[in-house]
Amino acid sequence: MKQQVLTFILNGEEVAVLVTPTETLLDVLRERLQITGPKRGCDDGECGACTVLLDGEPVRSCLTLALTVEGRTVTTVEGLMVKGELDRLQKAFYERGAFQCGFCTPGMLMVAKSLLAKNPNPSRDEIRSYMAGNLCRCGSYEEIIEAIQAVAAGEY
Amino acid sequence: MREVLYYAPTELTEATAILADHRDKAAVLAGGTDLLPKLNYYEVKPHALLYIGRLGLSSIHNGSSALTIGATTTTADLATHHLVQQYAPALAQAARLSGSVAIQNAATIGGNIANASPAADLVVALLALDASVRLLSHSGQRDVHLADFFLGPHLTILQPDELITQIHVPLSPGKTEFLKLGRRKGQTLAVVSVAVRLQLDGDLCHDARIVLGSMAPTPLRCRTAEHLLRGQKITTDLIHQAATQAIAESSPITDQRATAWYRKKAGEALVQRALLQALDKKEVRP
Amino acid sequence: MAYVLHPTGNKGGGDPSHAVIQLKPDGTYVLLIGAMDLGQGAPTILRQVAADALGVPIEKILVSNYDNLLPLSVSTSGSRVTLIDPHAVVNAAEDLKRQIREWFAQQHEANPEDVEIEGETVYVRGDRERTVMTMEQVAMGAAWGGGYEPASLIGRGAWQPGKYHAHDPETGEMPNVGAISFGAALAEVEVDTETGTVDVLRFAQVWEVGKAINPLLVRQQINGGYCIGAGFALTESCYPYFPSVEYAPEKMGDYFMPTFEDYPQQMIFGIEEVPHPNGVQGAKGFSEGSASGPPPAIASAIHDAIGVWITEFPITPEVILRALEAKQAGVES
Numbered sequence A: 001m002k003q004q005v006l007t008f009i010l011n012g013e014e015v016a017v018l019v020t021p022t023e024t025l026l027d028v029l030r031e032r033l034q035i036t037g038p039k040r041g042c043d044d045g046e047c048g049a050c051t052v053l054l055d056g057e058p059v060r061s062c063l064t065l066a067l068t069v070e071g072r073t074v075t076t077v078e079g080l081m082v083k084g085e086l087d088r089l090q091k092a093f094y095e096r097g098a099f100q101c102g103f104c105t106p107g108m109l110m111v112a113k114s115l116l117a118k119n120p121n122p123s124r125d126e127i128r129s130y131m132a133g134n135l136c137r138c139g140s141y142e143e144i145i146e147a148i149q150a151v152a153a154g155e156y
Numbered sequence B: 001m002r003e004v005l006y007y008a009p010t011e012l013t014e015a016t017a018i019l020a021d022h023r024d025k026a027a028v029l030a031g032g033t034d035l036l037p038k039l040n041y042y043e044v045k046p047h048a049l050l051y052i053g054r055l056g057l058s059s060i061h062n063g064s065s066a067l068t069i070g071a072t073t074t075t076a077d078l079a080t081h082h083l084v085q086q087y088a089p090a091l092a093q094a095a096r097l098s099g100s101v102a103i104q105n106a107a108t109i110g111g112n113i114a115n116a117s118p119a120a121d122l123v124v125a126l127l128a129l130d131a132s133v134r135l136l137s138h139s140g141q142r143d144v145h146l147a148d149f150f151l152g153p154h155l156t157i158l159q160p161d162e163l164i165t166q167i168h169v170p171l172s173p174g175k176t177e178f179l180k181l182g183r184r185k186g187q188t189l190a191v192v193s194v195a196v197r198l199q200l201d202g203d204l205c206h207d208a209r210i211v212l213g214s215m216a217p218t219p220l221r222c223r224t225a226e227h228l229l230r231g232q233k234i235t236t237d238l239i240h241q242a243a244t245q246a247i248a249e250s251s252p253i254t255d256q257r258a259t260a261w262y263r264k265k266a267g268e269a270l271v272q273r274a275l276l277q278a279l280d281k282k283e284v285r286p
Numbered sequence C: 001m002a003y004v005l006h007p008t009g010n011k012g013g014g015d016p017s018h019a020v021i022q023l024k025p026d027g028t029y030v031l032l033i034g035a036m037d038l039g040q041g042a043p044t045i046l047r048q049v050a051a052d053a054l055g056v057p058i059e060k061i062l063v064s065n066y067d068n069l070l071p072l073s074v075s076t077s078g079s080r081v082t083l084i085d086p087h088a089v090v091n092a093a094e095d096l097k098r099q100i101r102e103w104f105a106q107q108h109e110a111n112p113e114d115v116e117i118e119g120e121t122v123y124v125r126g127d128r129e130r131t132v133m134t135m136e137q138v139a140m141g142a143a144w145g146g147g148y149e150p151a152s153l154i155g156r157g158a159w160q161p162g163k164y165h166a167h168d169p170e171t172g173e174m175p176n177v178g179a180i181s182f183g184a185a186l187a188e189v190e191v192d193t194e195t196g197t198v199d200v201l202r203f204a205q206v207w208e209v210g211k212a213i214n215p216l217l218v219r220q221q222i223n224g225g226y227c228i229g230a231g232f233a234l235t236e237s238c239y240p241y242f243p244s245v246e247y248a249p250e251k252m253g254d255y256f257m258p259t260f261e262d263y264p265q266q267m268i269f270g271i272e273e274v275p276h277p278n279g280v281q282g283a284k285g286f287s288e289g290s291a292s293g294p295p296p297a298i299a300s301a302i303h304d305a306i307g308v309w310i311t312e313f314p315i316t317p318e319v320i321l322r323a324l325e326a327k328q329a330g331v332e333s
């Protein structure tokens, strides 16, 4: 299939990459750019492991056709670290054991990041409803809720 | 090797010309939340993809007699926009209960309509609000009542060269409610959903809408049940009768989410509940 | 409310684990073990056990458990790892210390029994001033030779629970081989009798685990077990497919795992410790049991709410409505 150039901002840097029209953003990130933070859990929109921020808002990278992000800004879990420092959410997840296998974590972190940007002090119910599209088979929901609340409370 | 062409026009005339060129070989792409799973699993193999996200169709306006909603307005915008909350609260509620945050950020109202799922949440609310759609092709434009748009599961009157460009929601008074039951609480498709609108004159019901989702090949307006309420004094008894009648008009199937038996049984309770709760809602005043 | 007895390890004998600990030239250790990690943290606790057995900080120990060349751990199943693998690790640590003593005695013309290992310090008892070496020096000497005899200091250990025999039919006495963990689960539910939906409002689960080698990991297993158990109780089914085989889930979207919103408004967990005689430091496994508690606890809370015992999983809204209808009709359900 014919390839064309896709240009977008990925984790703060402009990238140009050759892609085919049917490739998804997840395909391009993982297969062409070796950005393997976003995980492919289902390719069906259901699990949330592939969630990235598009212009700051969480979307499924498996349901986003790559060419549609031309000129836009994509942030993956790789973009959360600043100058070698883990993001506060990453620290809280790490210290509070907010994962077991970690497969859902890159998606969870991106959605949690956008939640706190909109609502710096979310209640337990607000967290449950905002995060509902991200599944965790290991069942780390309790520890994730506590990690987000700990960040909101300024503990990190 | 199969070639697939990708277009992302910024002008409507360009978009309709592309559709006319490719006839039924092109797939319109809006938010992609219905189309991409099919592409990823090779259930559809279009020759061309027409991305309509750059046509400037993502806006909500307040006209003299209707809300005008651009076809690529996202479900997230519908859930939070003040005009929708004020004039079409049932639509805002349906949007909030659709999918999850990351889905809502991509999913569009036009996609929900064109995809024509019997479970489409926004459609159920829009039918209760008497919405219509504007369809545009290279040869012209037409407005169609949403109630006349659907033919069956994933089947509509939309022609291969037509685009949905706008949705019109008439500004009319009434009390509304949208309720949905899924197999679980988070990110779940409707096992049964219901939208109702009651236009009241004191305790007389001037007009009513009762719409069911996932209960027939298309989202369903229960016209006989609506008729039962029209011109009558609203009582709990009448509400029970209307709910029973609404379910009698439905023809649900059994699928992996629920059996037809369950849909009818729970559906009846849901319609009753929606009508009762609507009575307690604040009246929408245009 | 539900009470769970969870047997850990396959108590028939024939369920061994093996471990190897190698002293590296820089005085750190590599623990090689077959116990797979699926996120439950097996390498973490085995690293802790090795550090305790060798008397060194945990940072000195590197675990490798991702290779088919590694020693066998029968499987990561039956909640057996915490009961069985630590024994293999302790045995490997003892074997390594014996080798270090022998090597050290040879270098200093002493008796191996007189060699003292105090964490990272090694010396001959009664001759400390002259013989004392750090473990790093020992490791370097054994690895690089030079003035010393080279030696491969690699400890090996294996362990399995004692042989099983049936309980005595007269006295009821059971052989003390594996271990049983004890759990209690408590659910508070709201049942919508018109639509049949069940909402778990609050859930508490407490486990007696012998010894929590790593309390955070124990907590994760208790709370994680809730999600697996709650899915089993209320939404998930693979076979027989719901409602019949034609509706087998094809994609993930057809399968109903609990989401954050299905998670209770309040979650309480607890850990009790009664050291078990068969466990290293008294520890035993329990994790799978934490998924066994929620289904009966939820079912019994539903019984408490609507007066009907449901005896099938998942308890879908339809199951509830049918049970209520049967009750109404006065039919025994």
Ligand SMILES: Cc1cc2nc3c(=O)[nH]c(=O)nc-3n(C[C@H](O)[C@H](O)[C@H](O)COP(=O)(O)OP(=O)(O)OC[C@H]3O[C@@H](n4cnc5c(N)ncnc54)[C@H](O)[C@@H]3O)c2cc1C
Binding pocket: A044, A045, A046, B027, B028, B029, B030, B031, B032, B033, B034, B035, B036, B052, B071, B072, B075, B097, B098, B099, B100, B103, B106, B107, B108, B109, B110, B111, B112, B113, B114, B115, B119, B120, B121, B122, B158, B162, B163, B164, B165, B187, B188, B189, B190, C253
């Ligand atoms: C995990 C998940 C959960 C979901 N949950 C829900 C839910 O709870 N409720 C619900 O109703 N839906 C749900 N959906 C379905 C989907 O999100 C909605 O139907 C959405 O509104 C579709 O919009 P879209 O822009 O993403 O459509 P797309 O996928 O872009 O398009 C869908 C179809 O419509 C056509 N189309 C799109 N726009 C136009 C247009 N303007 N003119 C002509 N044709 C057009 C496309 O060609 C395609 O055939 C869910 C989907 C996923 C993946």
Ligand code: FES
Binding pocket: A039, A040, A041, A042, A043, A044, A045, A046, A047, A048, A049, A050, A051, A060, A061, A062, A063
């Ligand atoms: S991989 Fe995208 S939602 Fe599962």
Ligand code: FES
Binding pocket: A098, A099, A100, A101, A102, A103, A104, A105, A135, A136, A137, A138, A139, A140, C039
């Ligand atoms: S930590 Fe394993 S899926 Fe979430």
